[in-house]
Amino acid sequence: MAENTGAGGAAASGFEELLDKYRRGMSIIVEGARIDTGQTPKEVVWTKNKAKLYRYEPYREKKHRTPILIVYALINRPYVLDLIPGNSFIEYLVGEGFDVYMLDWGIPGDEDAEMSFEHYVLDYLPRAARKVMRTSRTEDYTLFGYCMGGTMSAMYAALFPERMRNLILLTAPIAFPKEHLGLYALFTDSKYLDPGIMADAFGCIPGEIIDTGNRMLRPVTNYVGTYVNMWERIFEDKPMETWLAMNKWVNDGPPFPGAAFKQWITEFYQQNRLVKGEIRLRGRRVDLSNIRCPLLSVAGKKDHICTVPQAEAIMDLVSSEDKEFFVLDAGHVGLMTGRGAKKGLWPKVSGWLAERSG
Known part of the structure; x- marks a missing residue:
């Protein structure tokens, strides 16, 4: 049989290539993004219930003595900090000689519906911090909180300031006045949202509900722009690894324990009690003025989840x-x-910590 050559063969080959790209795109849409994330070598050094404390590359030489304990939010998964090789904040810090730990809250089940900030801030964080210091054989540590994990870290630092060397808060909402919340002010308004009813109905709020609420803040970008970007990358033969990892992460939200969800919406978004000094955890008042260690607070100009004024409030x-x-x-x-x-x-x-870590 004669080979298919010339213009006809080229056209057939081009059609097959085009069809293959459509298959790749539709496979992602239907089956979800598939890629390995969180690949920086680590070991589990402590567990409690669903939570795990990781230490990254423990046998690698550490240039800086003070260990870093990273605390992520209860929403989404913490591997966004260790996305893929070459695009991993944790990989970068380890490469800079830091002793890095991360607390992964895990995936709560129905039996965890009553988990609250009292449990996370008063039970989990103190034990994790002690384990970090024992493992690294140090007398102090750096606490690094991202998003809601930053809010929890600030509360913890106010209640347990003694052995904290540094505090870093990354896009951590501290103040919740309605004029700074954007569409969250509408979404979380007590006239439209009763978190107690949701907690009673679901126990743990499904991750899909939290994710939908966040996406609706920018629906065109999140529902349309994301996949426009995907098709452009596929048809222009651009690298897909970071897009796949981010798409996987965005669609991988764990359930939110109902008790903590109720506190988060009521006491923070609806009542703005943290900056007023009115948050109490098992009777202990959270007074942010107790924080005396070096502090770095970071915000993003384009952040619609934690606006600049929300993050800046900690400074005063x-x-x-x-x-x-x-x-x-x-x-x-x-x-x-x-x-x-x-x-x-x-x-x-890295530079800020290098100057403040032994």
């Missing part, structure tokens, strides 16, 4: 003499994984 509440507020021209997640992260956030955090 702490007693730290060494404190800095740093703003990047990026969004809530883009400042961590976007194209500018390697030149913006990562070296800023």
Whole structure:
């Protein structure tokens, strides 16, 4: 049989290539993004219920004595900090000689519906911090909180300031006045949202509900722009690894324990009690003026989840003499994984810590 050559053969080959690209795109849409994430070598050094404390590359030589304990939010998964090789904040910090730990809250089940901030801040964080210091054989540590994990870290630092060497808060909402919340002010208004009813109905709020609420803040970008970008990358033969990893992460939200969800919406968004000094955890008042260690708070100009004023509020509440507020021209997640992260956030955090870590 004669080979299919010439213009006809080229056209057939081009059609097959085009069809293959359509198959790739539709496979992602239907089956979800598939890629390995969180690949920086690590070991589990402590567990409690669903939570795990990871230490990264424990046998690698550490240039800086003070360990870093990273605390992520209860929403989404923490591997966004260790996305893929070459685009991993944790990989970068380890490469800079830091002793890095991360607390992964895990995936709560129905039996965890009554988990609240009292449990996370008073039970989990103190034990994790002690384990970090014992493992690294140090007397102090750096606490690094991202998003809601930053809010929890600030509360913890106010209640347990004694052995904390540094505090870094990344896009961490501290103040919740309605004029700074954007569409969240509408979504969380008590006239439209009763978190108690949701907690009673679901126990743990499904991740899909939380994700839908966040996406609706920018529906065109999140529902249309994401896949326009995907098709452009496929048809222009651009690298897909970061897009796949981010798409996987965005669609991988864990359930939110109902008790903590009720507190988060009621006491923070609806009542703005943290900056007023009215948050109490098992009777202990959270007074942010108790924070005296060096503080770095980072915000993104394009962040619609934690606006700049929400993050900046911490600066007038702490007693730290060494404190800095740093703003990047990026969004809530883009400042961590976007194209500018390697030149913006990562070296800023590394340089700031290097001057303040033994």
